Structures are given as structure tokens and as C-alpha cells.
Amino acid sequence: MNDLADLLTPDGRALLDEVRDTAPADELAVATRLRREHPAALVSAALGQARLRQRAAAKFGAEDAARMFFTPNGVEQSTRATVATYRAESFRKLGVRSVADLCCGIGGDAIALARAGIAVLAVDRDSQTCAAARANAAALGLGDLIEVREADVTQVDVAPYDAVFVDPARRAARQGGGRGRIFDPEAYSPPLSWAVATARTAPHAALKIAPGIPHEAIPAEAEAEWISDAGDVKEAVLWFGTAPGRMRATLLPGPRALVGRGLPDPGVRPVGRYLYEPDGAVIRAHLVAEVADELDGGLLDETIAYITADEFRPTPYATGYEITDRLPFNVKKLKALLREREVGVLTVKKRGSAVEPEELRRKVMPKPYGKAAATVFLTRVAGAPTMLLADPVRPPR
Template sequence: MGRVSSSLSPAAFSSLLAPEGLALLDELRDHDPAQELALATKLRRDHPAELVSAALAQARLRQRAVAKFGAEDAARMYFTANGVEQATRTSVAAYRAGAFERLGVRSVADLCCGIGGDAIALARAGIRVLAVDRDPLTCAVARANAEALGLAGLIEVREADVTEVDTSAYDAVFVDPARRGGRGRIFDPEAYSPPLSWAVSAALKAPRAALKIAPGIPHEAIPAEADAEWISDGGDVKEAVLWFGTAPGRMRATLLPGPRALVSKGLPDPEVRPVGRYLYEPDGAVIRAHLVAEVAEEVGGGLIDETIAYVTADELHPTSYAAAYEITDQLPFNVKKLKALLRQREVGVLTVKKRGSAVEPEELRRKVMPKPFGKRAVTVILTRVAGAPTMLVGAPVS
């Protein structure tokens, strides 16, 4: 077992686009990464060592990219390690491209384009794209992806500093600043590359604009001119977007697939009330957008604790913006009591969730149910109720 180096030089990437490189990538489409060292030894008998290393690394990246781009596109596209990590998921990029199209946008300057994920979605929506990045290898990969997917006629890739690009000829600007550095994620918007303040100034100069930012951005950092949208896909929060030229001051959560959109009504925080029969767990995008009050109003409920984003109600009201659980038991946090309850209920499948608790779900699972007691499935929610550590036992509502 083992794997070859994943570093990629511009020259090595160019070799992948030559006939020998293309044939090698086709041969490696379904390779087993666990067997890379043995496979590399075999391939180096007939191909240059640098080409083999580059092809194996690219084949591995394509396998990783399937989760974001789908098997068909990932098998034809090219990637860098950072590109796979930072690229927009296809479902989210396609949703945003559709939003631009509905706004009447026919051309977009995509600044900090990366490997071209958003540019591809925009082009597939029939929008002409100027894709800009300052890294030569990243630009080469973006250009190769446009060619590989038959979109080169709509995507112009330009190697340049985005702060020096004239975007006046385009209907809209899209900026995806780099939010990772040598030490990992960057949380200060002014430490983005380019800084959020520059991106906002560029957006305000365009008829329409969208800025992709981290979903954890403090609300006080959002400009008054922005229409702020938090997006989740399949229940996972993916990003936040600041739109300009749409509805200044709006806050909304968009859930994919769908899309389903919840817009702020400016409601006050819900009141805290005792735990009812049902518990609602709002989608992460709803929580990030500070729209828990809108969910509470929809289901006729209140909070279980003023600091916890769980909504409770006595009756079941279906909602697209929260998962519902039917609660059967409410216990003070006590491992022995929970273990006894699970044994009494003959539980065989245990799901542990938490919000506002320092206890690790897997640790609790090992303590209370080292082996199945039966066949019944239950969910235990570790949280706080009116400030007290509490265990809520129940099951998801279909």
C-alpha cells in the first residue's frame, strides 16, 4: 500500500494534456489508490516517471471530485488539490447560475475563478464568462476544464490580478475570495484574498454582483447594501453569498435540493417554553441566517432554551426548514439512567445528536450501549433546557 506524490508542476500538467497523458489518464480511470506504488512501478516501464506521478495524482483527485462534480464531469475534468477542496459543489453553482440568469445577466466577470467550477455552471446556463485567477497552474486547469466540457466558446480564462481587471463590460461580477491560508481557514473577512472590503467595492460598481463568503461571517460584517443568502445542500451548510443589485438588507436561507427559500420577517426571538411532544431542528442555513424565529412561527412553537436553536411544539406542523422529532422522554443528564432506559426499551440502533453540550456523541454511545439491547431505534439529543443539561429521547418524524 501507499501512494505517489501529489505535487503538480505546470510542466507536468501540460504533459497530461498531450496524447500520452490523456491515454494514461483514461487507463487510470478506475484505479485503486491503495495499489498506487505497485501500479506506478509498472507504468514507469513504459512512461516517464514525472508523467506517471502526475497522472496518478490526477486520477486520485478525480475520484475525490466525484462528490462535488458527479462521476461524468469529474472523469473529464482536471484538478489541483486546493481546487477540489475549495471549488463550489455543482448543485450550488448551478443554483447560483440560474439565479444570475433569472436576473437577466448574460455576461459575468468571475474573479478568483479557481479551477472553474462556477464558470462552468454559468456557461452551461448560457452566460458568457471572463474567468480570472492570478495563479498560472490554476488558470491552465480552468482553461483545460472549459475545453474538456465543450464550454471554451463561452469561457475566457485570464491570468491576472483580479484587482486590476476592468469589469465594466460585464453585466455582473462574481467574486470568490481565497479563504484559506498556510495555517488553514481564514475567519477574518479582511484577511481574505482579496479582502472583503475590496470585493464589496467591486460589487457596488457593477449592475449585479455576488460575493461568496464563509457561512460563519458575523452579521455585523454584512454591508447594508447586500442581500445575504445562506445555502445548504442536503442539510449541510455550504456557503453564504452577498448579492448586490437585488434586495438590500434581505436575509434568507436557501435549501437545496429544491430550492426552498425562507426569508426574514424581522421577527423577535421566540419565547422559551417547556419541551412539548415535538422538537424541531432547523436547517443549518436557517440558523446561520438567524431565521429560527421564522421556523418557530411556522410550527407554532418556542425555544427550549434562549441560547439553543431547537424549537419545540405540542403539535406536528410539517416544515421544509427543520427536521422534526417526536419526544418520548426528557431526562436530566445522567448516563446510568439513560442506559437503563435504553435497555428497558430494547434499543438496538442509537443515534446521538447534540447542541449546547460538551459531551461527544460517540463517547456517550459507548458508555450507554456497548452492545445492542434489542431492535428498536431511538435518537438521544444532548442539549440544554432552560439552562439545565438535558437528554431528550425520541425518534425522527417521517
């Protein structure tokens, strides 16, 4: 049985509508009831698809996810819609009218590109994945702009297209089941070297890569961009045909872009009144110096990306905290302080500390002491293990 093909039939679509809002706890009862009137395999496929759609709502929004078709890997590996929309708009601003989307998956990026008015050739080698991408283009009314082709991406002629987008697989099957991340760019499928060679043949190109890519692996002619969405780093992208050698951190929503200026590493300075925690995209892009310069601040420690300053300056690229206490690392002292201040909600953040936040939380606050909230940073100050208690600063509106 081809699950997706059967779900695309009138009976399959009707069954999908019926099980759309089924809660996990109710699946067994619903399946038992529906199997009296429908083939068991179709019922299982519909319930499985409903489960995937519920998971996908966080990435695609409830309205689109309820109409789309997914595979388990497709939900996990698809680009978040906010990020895909931002990238599609970047292509549009470059004057791109057609894109070869290689390793298209279930079509998340292709959908965003088409909605930006760009014609897309979406290519993947997996037949079930291609079927989902084709169904999604049709379901969202984008079939005229998206051509889905089942093929080996390394055999596709990209010359007719204004731009190339490559999203290579970065997960491998684990022994015993499941999939794990791949950290070696040459272990991507296809390898990063192939994607770079292909990008060099196109007027414009974007290669989606893991945020942890070593900077030394970035080609000299590429612009590297790290993207975070609501403070969570989602991906890195190598752009070709834009600004060779430039480093950029982009924060969504917005977008807000911080561009590298080649500043030297910021110096270490004494702990000031404020601590700033740079956005993850800023840290990955090695642009902490640019933020420190904006804040007239310095580092707590030369190896740690926490910035300190004497005055507060709001910035979208870092979260500001007002430091209330500075203590050498000592569990008993922290526990006593939290009890004294009747803390009931404790946030633990760390950089440069081997202590696990959950373990520390259990030790210092086995039960809530009150209703107050506190944030503690486990870090180093000039090499010494240190605890900094701080309150988030809420800039005036």
C-alpha cells in the same frame, strides 16, 4: 515537468484513461508496471490526477469529474456543482448575460455560469489553476463562453460585464503543512472590503463568503443568503443589486427559500410533544423565529435553536422528531433505558451541551443491546441540562 501540460498530450490523456479506476491499494503495482513504458513523472502525474478526479466526483458528479482536471486545492475549495448551478440560474433570472468571475479557481462556477448561457471572464493569479480552468472549459465544450485570464483580480476592469462574482481565498497555509480556514473577512485574499467595493461598481454582484460571517459585517446594501445542500451548510453569499438588507436561507435540492420577515426572537415554552431541528442555513441566517412562527412553536431554551410544539407540521426548513422521554442529564439512567429498549443504533445530537457525542456513545452503549434505533438530544431546557429521546417523524406522502 508541467504535470497538467503533459497530461493534456495524447500520451497523457491515454494514460489518464488507463489509470482512471485505479484503487488506492493498487497504485504501487500499477505505477511499477506503467513505468516500464512511460516516464515515471508522467505516471505519477496521471495517478495523482485520477485520485483527484475520484475525490471530485462527490462535488461535480462522476461524468464531469472524469473529464475535468484538478489541483489539490481546486478539489477542496471548488463550489459544489449543485450550488454553482443554483447560483448561475439566479444570475440568469436577473437578466445577467456576462460575468467577471474573480478568483475562479479550477472553474467550477464558471462552468455552471456558461451552462446557463452566460459569457464568463474567469480570472485567477495562479498559472497552474488557470491552466486547469482553461482545460476544463475545453473538456466540457464551453471554451466559446469561458475566457480564462491569469491576472491579479484587483487589476481587472469589470465595467464591461453585467455582473461580478468573487470567491476570495479563505484558507491560509499552516505552519508545518496543510491549510486552515480564515475567519476574519479582512484576511480573505482579496479582502472582503475590496470585494464589496468592487461589487458596488457593478449592476449585480455576488460575493461568496464563509457561512460563519458575523451579521454585523454584512453591508447594509447587501442581501445575505445562506445555502445548504442536503442539510449541509455549504456557503453564504452577499448579493448586490437585489434586495438590500434581506436575509435568506436557501435549501437545496429544490430550491426552497425562507426569507426573513424581521420577527422578534421566539419565546421559551414548555417541552411539547415534538422537537424540531432547523436546517443549518436557517440557523446561520437567524431565521429560527420564522420557522417557529410557521410551526406555532417556541424554544426549549432562549439560547438554543431547538423548537418545540404540541402538534406536528411538516416543514422543509426543520426536521421533526416526536419526543418519547425527557430526562435530566444522567449517564447511568440513559444507559439503563437504552439497554431496556434494546437499542443497537444510537444517534447523539447536541446544542448547548459540552458533552462530546462519541464519548457519550461509548459510555452508554459500549456494545449494541439489540436492533432498535434511538436519537438522543443533549440540550438545555430552561437552563437545565436535559436529555430528550425522540424518534424522527416521517410525514405521510
